[in-house]
Amino acid sequence: MIDYLLRKLRARDEIADLEELALGRLAGEIRDYPADKTVIQEGEPLDFSSLLLEGMMCRYKDLRDGGRQISAIHVPGDFLDLHSFTLKRLDHNVMAMTRCKVVLVPHERLKAMTEEEPHLTRLFWFSTNLDAAMHREWELSLGRRSAIARVAHLFCELQARLEIVGLAEEAGYDFKFTQTEIAECVGLTSVHVNRVLRQLRERRLVEFRGGRVTMLDRAGLERIAEFRPAYLYLDRRPI
Amino acid sequence: MPRYYLHIQNGIGDVRDEEGVDLSGIPDARERAIEGIRSIVAEEARDGRIDLTGAIVISNATGETLLAVPFHEAFDLRLDG
Incomplete structure (x- = not known):
């Protein structure tokens, strides 16, 4: 189930077998969503993060006049909202762009992981840093690219x-x-x-x-x- | 909602819209066309060129032309003073 996540992480660092098992234990409920479904609303309280297994999703924000900015696209292996672990709610919405499958990771389990698995914790930290790096690149596009x-x-x-x-x-x-x-x-x-x-x-x-x-x-x-x-x-x- | 196709016709050549977009009616489609024209011309203006000779032709799913929106209709133009 976490194959894509493992590929994403192993492209950057080694993951030991025991760590792979620990990652597998994070998985909770599986949810399927149809295309064009907003799956997380800005501001709603969250006690889980979602890992994308199949399909593509996006982060977006709307203006009152209907203007919409998509600020990130997610592909399988990406967490939609690892940042909700510390933020507990989002400042943006998350939508399924195609039919999607996600697995929920309860924040409790993430908390336990941070206490037991320092290397995986650093990799997850890397993952949110990577999200921020992509946002910066999109900023460059929106502000300066033709x-x-x-x-x-x-x-x-x-x-x-x-x-x-x-x-x-x-x-x-x-x-x-x-x-x-x-x-x-x-x-x-x-x-x-x-x-x-x-x-x-x-x-x-x-x-x-x-x-x-x-x-x-x-x-x-x-x-x-x-x-x-x-x-x-x-x-x-x-x- | 009916589907509308917004084709661009200008000096660079025709750009067919093969995908279309579902909108409430022709006024909405015209609004989309105007936004599109402004977006294209604004980009060209950054390179110091403004070409308002084109039009966006709006058609329905059967290919029937419903409306042509000339580029200049997207602007309140003032060239003197």
Whole structure:
């Protein structure tokens, strides 16, 4: 059940067999959600964190006029809200973008883990630090990158993150988002995203069609995005 | 809600909207078109170029054209003074 989490962590550090068992013991109730379902509301009290097992989810915030900003995308192996362990409620919503399966990890069990498993505790700390690093990179996109570079960067990031958990091939990956949802990630309108997607296709860099991202020229796409994967901390080192 | 398709037509070429978006009606679709035009032109303006010669053509699921929104309709233009 925690295979994707293990792949994500083992890309960064060694996990001993006993630690793998300890991670397995964190798992509580399993929940399935349909696409487009908001699964955690801003402000609701939480006594568990959720680990994504299947599908894609996002963090988002809304304005009164209907404007929505997606601030992060989650792939299998990601905790949606490891930060709710210390915050006890969220300052954002969490939504299933596709059909999803999650496993709940009661905060009590996380607390016990912090007392018994210092190395796993550091890895979970790393994990929330990694979330923050990704938020910083998205800030750079929203504040400074051009429209085409924002979309290109999003595609590059997901390719790298999905590769870690074995859900992307060299050629690309499944990405069941609409243009409107991509627009909500990159702070553009769906009309504008549509035009950017055409530009990316015409330049033979990447194609997004039918819920699939197809890499045509990955190096070229990374160049236009100024994608520097260092912020994903993909190297293995003792934590 | 009916589905609307917002196709861009301008100097760079036509961009077909193959996905569409579910909206309450034509006024809502026009609003989306206006937002889209502003977003595209604002981006181009950053590079020092404003081209208002295009339009967004709104069609329904059967491909019927419902409305064309010229780019210049998205702006209150003042060029002198």
